[in-house]
Amino acid sequence: MIQPVQAKFLTSAPSIRQAPPASLSEVAFLGRSNVGKSSLINALTGRKGLAKSSATPGKTSLINFFDVLYRIGEEGYPVRFVDLPGYGYAKRSKRLQEEWGRKLTEFLAKRDAIRVFVHLRDARHFDLPIDQQTKEFLEQIKRGDQLILEVFTKADKLKQRERAALRRAYPEALLVSATKGQGIDALRQAILEHLFGANILPQSETR
Template sequence: MIKVKDAFFVKSASKMEETTPEGMSEVAFIGRSNVGKSSIINALTNKKGLAKSSSTPGKTRLINFFQIVLAKDEKTYHMQLVDLPGFGYARVSHSLKEEWQKNLTTYIQKRVSIRTFVHLIDSRHPFLEIDQAVHTYLQEIVRADQHILRIFTKLDKLKQSEISVIKKNYPCALLVSSSSKKGIDKALEAIFETLFGDQE
């Protein structure tokens, strides 16, 4: 059983030069603006309010870093969760959007510390073209030492038949609900395995 011993906000960055020093294993959360990234980070760390969510989709334009201390079998592990700006946002100027996307792309492609990409997908809309495009993009840039995890959010909003459709189309998918905490432990285990599985 994995326990979260500590979780705290480190800093925000608007571009690559402002990010934290390379070194600690990072988990980068990527997803559409209203997919519930902040809620999932808060649920995974069991710390309400750690990641701030905005009522306006696409308002978060910064890369936010959170340091997490985990414990398993009397061993301690350190990792960094990274909340990336959501995509599919609206109401920003064209020039700002371009700059925003450029900084995000630079971070995703050049950040050495990223070990795992967590692609969050709204389980109510599992087959959106934009999510399929993001997954294809991640597969194209992923390094040999990196992993991609698909996690479907808002599980509590689904009927059993809808859950079955997702499981049929995405056999390795993880389904979670930040409000009911269903699937959260399993998601944390999966993330832990991608980072530290070979160290146990």
């Protein structure tokens, strides 16, 4: 069992220059505005109000950092989660969208501490060009010690038939629901195994 034992908000930064020193391995959560980034961080840490979730898209323009501690057996595993501003919010002015896009790509490409990119897409609209472009961008900048995890959110909104179709189209991707808890353990496991090695869990517990 992977257990979240501690999770706290560290700080917010408007850009990479104001970001805190990189003292821990970082897990960057990115996706379209309203895809469910904050809700997923709350589910992964078991702390409902940790990252501010909102029904109004396009609100967060800050990069938010959270320090999280997981425990497996007697061992502790510290990580830093980074909640990034959402992209693709149509109601924002073009100039603002471009400015946020630049800020985001700069952070993703230059923040050395990032070891995992968690790329979120809405399970109901999983083939949007902007998400495809983001995926290609991540693949271009990815270093050898970095991992891209493709995650589809809001799985609870899919019918069984749609879920099966999504799994066929993206057999490697993880399907999660922050509200129902589906896929949360599997995502914790994928993140920690990349950061700390595939043998952190007892054999009997691996997927």
